[in-house]
Amino acid sequence: MLILFIGDVVGAPGCECLRRILPAYKKMKNIDFCIVNGENSAPGNGILPQSADHLFASGADLITTGNHALRRHEIYPVLDGHLPIIRPLNFHREAPGRGWDIVEKRGMRLAVINLMGSLYMDYSENPFDAIEKALQEINKEGIRHILVDFHAEATAEKRAMGFWLDGKVSAVVGTHTHVQTADAQILPNKTAYITDAGMTGVIHSVLGVSIRNSTDRIRTGLPIRFEQCEGDCRLEGVLIETDNKTGKAVNIERVSLT
Numbered sequence: 001m002l003i004l005f006i007g008d009v010v011g012a013p014g015c016e017c018l019r020r021i022l023p024a025y026k027k028m029k030n031i032d033f034c035i036v037n038g039e040n041s042a043p044g045n046g047i048l049p050q051s052a053d054h055l056f057a058s059g060a061d062l063i064t065t066g067n068h069a070l071r072r073h074e075i076y077p078v079l080d081g082h083l084p085i086i087r088p089l090n091f092h093r094e095a096p097g098r099g100w101d102i103v104e105k106r107g108m109r110l111a112v113i114n115l116m117g118s119l120y121m122d123y124s125e126n127p128f129d130a131i132e133k134a135l136q137e138i139n140k141e142g143i144r145h146i147l148v149d150f151h152a153e154a155t156a157e158k159r160a161m162g163f164w165l166d167g168k169v170s171a172v173v174g175t176h177t178h179v180q181t182a183d184a185q186i187l188p189n190k191t192a193y194i195t196d197a198g199m200t201g202v203i204h205s206v207l208g209v210s211i212r213n214s215t216d217r218i219r220t221g222l223p224i225r226f227e228q229c230e231g232d233c234r235l236e237g238v239l240i241e242t243d244n245k246t247g248k249a250v251n252i253e254r255v256s257l258t
């Protein structure tokens with residue numbers, strides 16, 4: 001099975017970049033499933049029904065999110081509906097939506113879990129404990145291909161999660177820091193891993209945000225409004241190959257396309 005995971009798509013420029021590159025790339029590589037992190041796909045912040053529609057129309061089979069999942073109220077009914085959009089599993093139980101889902105195509109099934117880190121992030125249930133129950137339920141379904149989007153800040157927590165899940169899932173892909181890391185690797189028990197898949201958005205930016213706005217906010221601490229960032233964009237992510245029978249990872253490579 002060939003799975004393409006795409007890092008946080010940021011704003012309208014990120015959405016346009018995805019639309020420009022993804023359909024042809026999917027076809028060329030013969031990709032089975034495409035998972036896209038869309039927590040920053042709406043103009044401003046968060047995810048809206050329109051930006052989610054755009055990601056699906058561009059080729060996403062399932063959308064993951066993160067700490068910005070619930071920023072826009074308009075998305076709540078969508079999260080509670082049938083579309084394959086998930087939010088972190090370890091959000092409070094009263095949060096709308098669900099933390100994992102299954103996508104199915106041509107007789108193949110892939111379970112995707114969205115999980116949020118606990119270090120330097122807003123409160124959530126401990127991710128190491130939270131994932132156990134989801135894995136039990138997925139295993140009961142007999143699904144062998146499982147991908148985890150671990151949306152977290154701390155590199156150490158992400159690597160620890162990779163080793164915690166090594167051999168239990170097909171892939172652990174980090175998101176949230178928007179900077180692609182150079183450690184794509186197969187862990188000893190055949191789980192594909194990367195600390196951060198990167199971002200899809202404006203190249204000369206601070207995590208997809210305008211350099212001037214971001215620098216001013218960091219420099220002054222004042223609540224400066226972010227205007228739309230402009231410039232050339234790049235699509236980043238990872239391409240993961242798994243063994244069709246066992247779900248074990250065979251290969252992972254970084255993707256960076258302009």
Ligand SMILES: [Fe+2]
Nearest residue numbers: 008039040176
């Ligand atoms: Fe993000």
Ligand SMILES: [Fe+2]
Nearest residue numbers: 066067068176
């Ligand atoms: Fe995030």
